[in-house]
Amino acid sequence: MPDAVLAPVRDIFRAIATTVVPEAAAFDAAAWSEAERLIESALDVRPAGVRRQIQMFIRVIEWLPVVRFGRRFTALDAARRTRVLQALQSSPLLLLRRGLWGLRTLAFIGYYARPAARAEIGYRADARGWEARR
Amino acid sequence: MIERETDILIIGSGAGGGTVAAELVPLAKSGVRVLVLEQGARFAPSEMTGQELEMARALYADDGGFLTAQGTMSLAFARAYGGSTLVYTGTSLVVPKRVIDHWNVTGLTHADLAQRSAKYLAQNNVHQLTPDLLNENNTLFVKGCDAAGFHAEQFPVNLRGCKGSSLCNLGCPNGAKMGTHAVQLPFAERNGVQVVTRAEVRTMEDRAVTVRVREKAAGEKGAPGEWAAGEYRVRAKIIVCAGGSIGTPALLLRSGFGARLPALGAGFTCHPAHILVAEHARAITNDVGHPKSFYLDRAEAEGYVLETCMYFPFITAKNLTGFGAPHSALMRAFPRLQMILVLACDRAVSGNRITVNADGEPVVHYEFTPQVVESLVRATRASARIFFAAGALRVHAPSADPPLIEAADAARADALIDARHFRTGTISISAAHLMGGAVMGADARASVTDAWGRVHGVPWLRIADASLFPDSLEINPYVTIMACADRVAEGVRGDAPALLAA
Numbered sequence: 211m212p213d214a215v216l217a218p219v220r221d222i223f224r225a226i227a228t229t230v231v232p233e234a235a236a237f238d239a240a241a242w243s244e245a246e247r248l249i250e251s252a253l254d255v256r257p258a259g260v261r262r263q264i265q266m267f268i269r270v271i272e273w274l275p276v277v278r279f280g281r282r283f284t285a286l287d288a289a290r291r292t293r294v295l296q297a298l299q300s301s302p303l304l305l306l307r308r309g310l311w312g313l314r315t316l317a318f319i320g321y322y323a324r325p326a327a328r329a330e331i332g333y334r335a336d337a338r339g340w341e342a343r344r
Numbered sequence: 345m346i347e348r349e350t351d352i353l354i355i356g357s358g359a360g361g362g363t364v365a366a367e368l369v370p371l372a373k374s375g376v377r378v379l380v381l382e383q384g385a386r387f388a389p390s391e392m393t394g395q396e397l398e399m400a401r402a403l404y405a406d407d408g409g410f411l412t413a414q415g416t417m418s419l420a421f422a423r424a425y426g427g428s429t430l431v432y433t434g435t436s437l438v439v440p441k442r443v444i445d446h447w448n449v450t451g452l453t454h455a456d457l458a459q460r461s462a463k464y465l466a467q468n469n470v471h472q473l474t475p476d477l478l479n480e481n482n483t484l485f486v487k488g489c490d491a492a493g494f495h496a497e498q499f500p501v502n503l504r505g506c507k508g509s510s511l512c513n514l515g516c517p518n519g520a521k522m523g524t525h526a527v528q529l530p531f532a533e534r535n536g537v538q539v540v541t542r543a544e545v546r547t548m549e550d551r552a553v554t555v556r557v558r559e560k561a562a563g564e565k566g567a568p569g570e571w572a573a574g575e576y577r578v579r580a581k582i583i584v585c586a587g588g589s590i591g592t593p594a595l596l597l598r599s600g601f602g603a604r605l606p607a608l609g610a611g612f613t614c615h616p617a618h619i620l621v622a623e624h625a626r627a628i629t630n631d632v633g634h635p636k637s638f639y640l641d642r643a644e645a646e647g648y649v650l651e652t653c654m655y656f657p658f659i660t661a662k663n664l665t666g667f668g669a670p671h672s673a674l675m676r677a678f679p680r681l682q683m684i685l686v687l688a689c690d691r692a693v694s695g696n697r698i699t700v701n702a703d704g705e706p707v708v709h710y711e712f713t714p715q716v717v718e719s720l721v722r723a724t725r726a727s728a729r730i731f732f733a734a735g736a737l738r739v740h741a742p743s744a745d746p747p748l749i750e751a752a753d754a755a756r757a758d759a760l761i762d763a764r765h766f767r768t769g770t771i772s773i774s775a776a777h778l779m780g781g782a783v784m785g786a787d788a789r790a791s792v793t794d795a796w797g798r799v800h801g802v803p804w805l806r807i808a809d810a811s812l813f814p815d816s817l818e819i820n821p822y823v824t825i826m827a828c829a830d831r832v833a834e835g836v837r838g839d840a841p842a843l844l845a846a
Contacts, residue, residue, distance in 0.1 A: 252407060304414075331676050336632070338509070339510070
């Protein structure tokens with residue numbers, strides 16, 4: 211099994227994830243553990259180079275706001291974190307847009323691939339189909 | 345290296361390989377050894393849990409997130425007994441004549457493909473669902489099309505006993521889909537064709553392949569493979585490649601066929617697609633019922649097709665642009681969401697092609713042409729009209745800025761949705777109709793096979809999958825793949841006496 215991607219950058223990733231999905235701020239330790247397990251599982255199949263790039267991009271996000279706000283990402287309030295990610299999303303550089311797209315995808319895996327998320331958003335698909343509804 | 349020998353080897357068991365396997369039953373019955381090698385595993389309907397990540401891991405290459413070299417589009421293709429026919433929605437269309445005329449492949453006629461397609465429509469129980477099985481996600485699309493001046497058509501689908509789980513793309517939990525896993529492959533196996541799963545063909549040489557057979561890991565879904573895990577060398581007198589538009593060119597390229605076949609890897613098209621979402625005031629039936637029952641064909645006039653669709657929580661979240669509170673609000677409106685999949689009819693252009701990296705793994709190069717972007721933008725505008733005509737409160741359009749358009753702004757939707765807002769790396773684009781890479785044609789410099797899938801200059805090698813398509817098909821491809829594979833099998837049957845005697 212490859213080394214965990216998130217463990218060395220856990221606090222930064224959680225700050226990013228709660229900006230992407232604000233409801234994740236209500237996660238307790240067990241929910242974070244489940245979310246990060248799902249993310250690590252999805253990353254298992256990615257090449258080592260991609261896993262390193264993800265980790266590096268998370269670190270870049272931590273330090274990027276120092277230039278603009280004089281503080282690291284994890285030290286910013288929610289509104290400023292949102293502005294930082296929005297700037298990356300609308301960047302003229304495809305590399306930065308792709309990087310953010312990848313991180314938001316990971317955050318969505320962590321939140322919406324949890325079985326509990328189905329009920330939270332009212333998703334009710336069932337193998338029994340119509341029979342389960344009628 | 346364990347040595348094995350057969351007469352005819354088929355690589356892949358999807359729409360192409362499964363069809364060839366069934367069509368070679370007469371040879372198998374006469375004593376010819378026919379072997380199918382499939383990279384994926386056999387799955388039972390009871391293993392289809394509807395859990396997104398779990399099923400994506402089990403059924404799809406790269407968990408369904410195979411990225412292009414540019415990193416701007418993900419490609420979905422299955423690895424399983426039955427190939428991608430296990431995970432599609434079963435929509436079954438016959439290719440329009442204009443497409444085959446445009447392809448202009450010597451020896452390939454629309455009449456021939458239509459006749460063969462009809463055979464598979466019958467074999468696969470293709471029919472239209474009755475109105476009582478249609479959900480509101482679909483009926484609202486029809487209502488919106490009618491009100492907006494469009495004509496929606498109902499998809500014929502290859503289902504038997506559909507319960508409406510809506511989970512088609514994660515594998516049907518009720519075994520209702522009549523793909524090659526349910527029809528052609530079981531028929532072939534009952535009649536003497538051998539199918540070996542978990543068997544990845546790594547390289548090909550003169551009438552032989554090397555194969556890596558994987559052991560089933562602890563906790564992994566699917567049946568164990570039929571052969572013991574290990575490295576094999578399988579010799580055959582005829583080899584039919586049906587590994588799909590990525591698998592087939594990649595196998596031939598890493599095996600050195602590129603030197604004699606300069607067009608190998610070229611001509612890749614894929615109907616780039618993205619999801620549009622609209623929110624209604626009330627809950628609608630959207631996560632129950634067959635998800636893809638209607639479509640709007642604007643391929644000829646405007647270069648796009650709209651299809652009804654309904655995806656799962658993570659896939660939906662990924663496909664909405666943006667993040668934060670507005671994104672969450674839309675996700676929490678899930679019971680009120682209507683969805684449309686927009687597909688662009690792309691053209692084969694130089695540069696969009698398949699290569700292999702230093703490890704021999706496939707790399708797909710794909711740039712969005714201005715024509716594709718314009719098609720997606722036109723499709724988005726049409727979808728917005730349809731959503732609002734169906735009564736939507738707001739529409740999420742990735743190529744608008746901001747992406748959420750309120751009903752009060754419906755009249756301005758065409759202006760708000762614009763190609764200048766189409767930014768790769770921001771919009772989630774995906775594709776599941778992978779075509780080209782080993783295209784048919786008469787000229788060995790510009791194509792890889794003739795109209796019967798015979799590889800130029802290599803009489804023992806045939807291709808029988810969507811990699812044959814010299815350009816976009818403009819419809820869901822599996823029926824046409826089966827029709828082309830049916831031709832390939834006919835050619836193999838005709839050539840078999842000479843090739844098997846060699």
